Amino acid sequence: MIQGLAIGVLSAGLLLGAWTGIQASRRRATTDAQMAGAIVLEAALLVQTVIALVRLIGGAPLAESATFVAYSVGILLPLPLGFYLALIERTRWGSLSLCFTAVVVAVMTLRLMQLWQAGGG
């Protein structure tokens, strides 16, 4: 993993969560900008996962590699789900769905960083 990218992803997840959360509190559906934000975040996650797995295969020391791999791959799943739900649900509930999955991504990133640091990487 790369510390800078992980912190960026973490902040972006929280930011998107706050942004869509505010949108939901105003009883609005997600905007195009928010949907684009979700796509950008997902792209960053994909890059992060590839880097992490490549470094893992390259022999980076890791305490719980199975958990780390599960998180690395699993972190790619919530955001597409939230994106899809926000797409078909053009109400505040769609905004809340995207909000929740964005926060989940942020939390999972935090957990990934802990796992990586526990290995001394």
Add this chain to the structure above:
Amino acid sequence: MADRPAAGNGPPHPTADGPADVSLPTEPRVSDVGPGGGRHVPDPADDEPPPAGPRRLLIAFYAVFALAATARGIVQIGTKFDEAPLAYLLSLFSGIVYLAATVGLVTDRRWSRPLAWGAIGTEMVGVVTIGIASLVDSTAFPHDTVWSRFGSGYGYVPVILPVLGLMWLWQTRGAARAVPADR
């Protein structure tokens, strides 16, 4: 998308809280929304099914927890089953329960709602039982599961989620009976 904040298409949020909105005058613009305005203003008189929105949010929650608990259970059982077999089997079990609830919420079959009731009910009983058990006898659950200490490791969402799920099922029970033709 169809989100034009101050475009002047009637009151933006006729469903806003407060009793003041109850006596809304009839919408003058309803008739000319037709061609361009894809988004139609929610109208209490509309003969629409109950909103699908809360259900979709529940789907988001349950799908994420199904993934989290199932993956956790599989990893635990696959790598260190001997350390705490009961707790790890419980992780997997909770994952399956979340999975069943997700399926019940996503699908629209005759068995969907019974499945959702069963799964979310099991979840409610499970999270309370395991929550209490893990507090009373922490040695029986040395390794956390999703339901340990009422789901404190997951921001207590595991104890709130079944309440919301059961509330939603209860509130929509009448509407479900109205559309059995679709199965």
